[in-house]
Amino acid sequence: MTSPARPGSSPGASRGGIFDRQETLAKLLIAPAVLYIVAMIGAPFVLAILYSLSDATTGEPSIHLVGLRNFGAALADPVFRLALRNTFLFTLLSQSIVIVLSRILANALLKPFRGKWLVRFLIMLPWTAPISLGTIGWLWMYDSIFSPIDWVLRYLGMLGTATALLGPQTNLYWLGVPGLAIASVIIVNVWRILPLATVIQLGGLSSIPKDLIEAAEVDGASPWRRTLMITIPLTLPIVSIAFLFGIVFTFTDLIVVYVLTRGGPVHMTQELSSWTFFKGIEAGDLAQGAAISLFMFPVLALVAIFILRMARRTEVV
């Protein structure tokens, strides 16, 4: 066996010709999208790396390389370390809660009931409405004086009297006390990602073959055992997908912290993304900002690898 038919050699000729042209046409059609991505994602990404190795500021944006100094400076900064810790804390805690709640919610939504479209619309609102506007609603709910949560607690006698469970003060100051501010940010992150994770899980749950579960039922497997042996293993890939995308969106999000606390009180809710913004844009230190933002990259690369693996594995099946 030698080489396959080349274009121009008898019967394959016209076919080969079409394929050649097809390949060219394909490249032509793909080019604009790829060029856009290279120019507007690739180039800026390289520029971010260059900035992180330079001493550029908004006043003096030309690039003089200074080595890894910016990364060292970032690591030495206590606010940065707080931001790094918070980014992991917010992401892992909120996404663990989201995975559990979304499974419960997806199971409930699988059942038939009246008014499903309305319930679905209400449940999906946090994801379908612009997040900065939804978070503004939360900002008003966490208000230091007019918070409805505080009002309910006062109404129930848990706040604002000398013997109250949560103390004699009239308000909890959700965004003013470090612990509560961190909890507030996590709650809004859960609120925000829950709809997405739920819809992803719904897809996974409804793809389990019904007869498989029925067969297990006939064989006398208890509901607990059915969940453990069938539902969980079969939906594991989809749960991982929900988890991974939840991580990406929470890990890189700036909006929730920016709108709620601006990183306060005294940097206690600062994240990598918010600290990047305040350093790199508001303070104009492009080099520091770029270095801080690049600390996000290893985690994102790891997530991308997991997503790729997931895609590959299911392709084989």
Next chain:
Amino acid sequence: MPNIGKLARRGGLYTLLGGFAFFGAFPFYWMVIATFKQDHDLFSPLNNPFLFNEPPTLDHLRLLFTETHFTGYLTNTLIVGFAVVVITLATAVPAAYALARWARGWGETMGIGIFLTYLVPPTILFIPLSRFASFFRLQESLWSLILVYPTFTIPFCTWLLMGFFKTIPKDIEEQAMIDGLSRFGAMTKVVFPLAISGILTVVVFSFTLSMHEFIYALTFISVSAKKTVSIGVPTELVRGDVFQWGPLMAGALIASLPVAVVYTFFLDRFVAGFTMGAVK
């Protein structure tokens, strides 16, 4: 006995769903209340905050539409959204088609590669892109947003459309070509009309994602009249020590609901983009 059990299970289901719906929608209910409440009622800590203790009012809406740039934010959002939709369609539709159909072998890999660029977040890109914007003198211009937003719409929509094109049988095209259409003709006259639901999905997403975007808009635009809704409402009506809660909530509500209604219809397709491959 089984009836009682069934009833209890039903009750449990409704309680559970009610709880989740409450959690999801309460901030928006909270906006409705603030939108129509008189300031005096709104700012009395002893009043029941969940009800109208004094008659509702349209003052906040009047203020929002006459004394703020709110209508300007809406217009800017529409302009940017439509422009982004056009750019996204022009680049993602041909690319997705070619990747799904003609590029064998490397098409799938390249498609995944394009999708993965969706994972490079704005929080890494906004610093260098802000320099791009200032280099091309596009700061304080809607053009900066129009040119940057396709960085997240193109990767996602290309990936989504690849899935749609794969579901259209090849025979249809081949038949069209036998009937005398060119390859290009078969693509534009036969396949694209069949993919109309996919293309509509892309229109909805490009617009929705543009409207949701916050970080680039916050970084590139600081002139009030040029802001989009997602940054105009949170940054312009919160300024200073005086929070204009009534108009603020009204603005957030009015801008949120229409897009949420449309998005809900397309949510399943959006999610299909994330799970493509993991569920078959």
